[in-house]
Amino acid sequence: MRRQQSLLEVFQSYTNWEEVDLESLWSNTQATLYMTFASLIAVFIIGLVLGLLLYETSRRDGAFAKAIYYFTTLLVNVFRSIPFIILIVLLIPFTRTLLGTMTGPSAGLPALILSAAPFYARLVESGFRDVDKGVVEAAEAMGASKLEIIGKVLISESLPSLVSGITVTAISLVGYSAIAGIIGAGGLGNMAYLEGFQRGRNTVVLVATIVIVLIVFIIQAIGDIVVKRIDKR
Template sequence: MAGAAPFSFFSDIQWNDIFKASNETLYMLAFSLLFTVILGLLLGIVLFLFSEGQLLQNRALYGLLSVIVNVLRSVPFVILMILIMPFTKTIVGTSIGVKGAIPPLVVAAAPFFARLVETSLREVDKGVVEAATAMGASKGMIVLHVLLREARTGLIAAITITAVTLVSYTAMSGVIGGGGLGDLALRFGYQRFRLDVMIVTVALLLILVQILQTAGDMLVKAFSRR
């Protein structure tokens, strides 16, 4: 009986709710990460190309994009979710729930990822780019076959960092009823003083972060050897 006491602490948990919330978190993470990588990669490439000394150097456009990226990165995620509610409703038809959480997640994470992409591209040896240019490669070929290829380990690391960041953002989306583990932790763990629910949700988020980080590290090592 004494040995069963620790497990009885979690006996009142509705595991169906935990399972549903976990699926919602994975859904939000998967789709927000997909759109974040697409938009952030494009924005990061443009930032890099428009920066000083690069293929499409344009100080005015770089300065404008840089300001936009910095502004979006500086707004706290909870405030950003509230600010863009009209935009979110226009895009997905609702500003709450799992679907309503995805646009704010992308808007918050894409500029963050774009900066990481820009930094990764800056680490590519300029000599490689100059050699490709001397061989007559077009700007598009240089981006696709030189810059992105040479920066791939940095880009994988950037995706990993962004994915981990998005996990914390999905948890915060519970503030506006975004669903997922964060919403469950807020409604049951905090508002109803259910410490058991809080412990389980936090533990699952930590496990998810660990899985993402481990997978990212393994991919970086694998591509570093090639």
């Protein structure tokens, strides 16, 4: 009997909807979306450039090209290896100097960008490597410029992989933004931890989690639709 009462109490602790402040939920959702998509834009640009640099320099035999490749690889691997929670702490002085604050959604952007850009760069490099070498060589033989090869061959042929990769990266950024929120960046992570967990409001934790899951599902659905439309294979 006591066990049944305990289970009932646990269930009730997750269904006390009066604990949820809808205005706070909406503002924190906006903060999470801002952190995710503002950083995603920067991650896409930086990751594309780094991925292209890795791809191009790996194909060259010169000492200078190899030096750039190994340096870029080292940089990418280092930032990919650092756990996000440690990275955001390491970047506190840089973030404070850059933005003048350590709180708010914008304060989470440097760590989000530096953690996700190397990850996406590797996905970009992999996508470029999957492009048929015969197509690239044919374009070179026809006298296409380097920019034309990059835009009309590499990016065009690997576009489904690039979109799939940025979808995976966006989903990772949603999770990272929740961690950033716990240490002051705001968003649904902040809501779940400070307004929910620390105050014993399990319903707040549950609702914040559900919204995060919905955001992830929507991002994945959009990514899948776009990939299906552009993939001509």
